[in-house]
Amino acid sequence: MKQMTSSGIVPREFFTRNDVIQIANELLGKVLYTSFNHEITAGIITETEAYAGVTDKASHAYNNLRTARTEIMYRTGGTAYVYLCYGIHSLFNIVTSVEDDPQAILIRGIEPLHGIEIMKKRSGKDLLESKYGNGPGNVTKLLGIRVIDSGLDICKKIPSERGIWIRDEGIQVSGEEVKTGPRIGIQYAAEDADLPYRFQWSRKK
DNA sequence: CATAGGATCGCCT
DNA sequence: GGCGATCCTATGT
Numbered sequence A: 001m002k003q004m005t006s007s008g009i010v011p012r013e014f015f016t017r018n019d020v021i022q023i024a025n026e027l028l029g030k031v032l033y034t035s036f037n038h039e040i041t042a043g044i045i046t047e048t049e050a051y052a053g054v055t056d057k058a059s060h061a062y063n064n065l066r067t068a069r070t071e072i073m074y075r076t077g078g079t080a081y082v083y084l085c086y087g088i089h090s091l092f093n094i095v096t097s098v099e100d101d102p103q104a105i106l107i108r109g110i111e112p113l114h115g116i117e118i119m120k121k122r123s124g125k126d127l128l129e130s131k132y133g134n135g136p137g138n139v140t141k142l143l144g145i146r147v148i149d150s151g152l153d154i155c156k157k158i159p160s161e162r163g164i165w166i167r168d169e170g171i172q173v174s175g176e177e178v179k180t181g182p183r184i185g186i187q188y189a190a191e192d193a194d195l196p197y198r199f200q201w202s203r204k205k
Numbered sequence B: 001c002a003t004a005g006g007a008t009c010g011c012c013t
Numbered sequence C: 001g002g003c004g005a006t007c008c009t010a011t012g013t
Helices: A020-026 A070-074 A116-123 A136-143 A187-194
Strands: A031-036 A039-051 A080-085 A089-096 A103-114 A162-167 A178-181 A198-201
Touching: A020 A039, A020 A103, A031 A103, A039 A116, A039 A136, A070 A080, A070 A089, A080 A136, A089 A136, A103 A116, A103 A136, A116 A136
Parallel strands: none
Antiparallel strands: A031 A039, A031 A162, A039 A103, A039 A198, A080 A089, A089 A103, A178 A198
């Protein structure tokens, strides 16, 4: 499908498809941007996990659970869903499918691309190695994403105040560089714990 | 109202 | 490999 608009912003139709597994796979190599207080940072998406809606025991929306927190997951594809994990980390997800079908993708890793100095400041590191973008808590730390950003529309570029968007910059991801496996930290999800819904991209040198 | 536990991370041994 | 940090959410009384 066409994923490139004139601005390069990944459009709504990319996210509203009813196939969260496919979208999680296709997000690898896309570039995730944030603009907070006019500070723009970006990273190449390297790891994702799919959460497959009301029948997925690992999903916050399992069994059609609706609460103040999960209500965001019921919005249209292309909406940001951010929540606090272990009282410490903000985890960033992208809602997929259409309204009232709460599928989502957790972004678990980025390779820092733009705004390196800002990311250094956020991480407290003098040297920003690419591995510092590994892990969902580290993604939000480097990009500055917080729980208050839950509900943002990521299908339009808002380079001021608080904005999140994704661009297709033509980065090629070959299938053989992508590892698929079970999701992390969801042992409670019983028979769904072993589903191969995690996608990791290791770029060849 | 009380309580248990989590889609994690980094430091410690 | 183990563990503490840290607080919101969901559930049950």
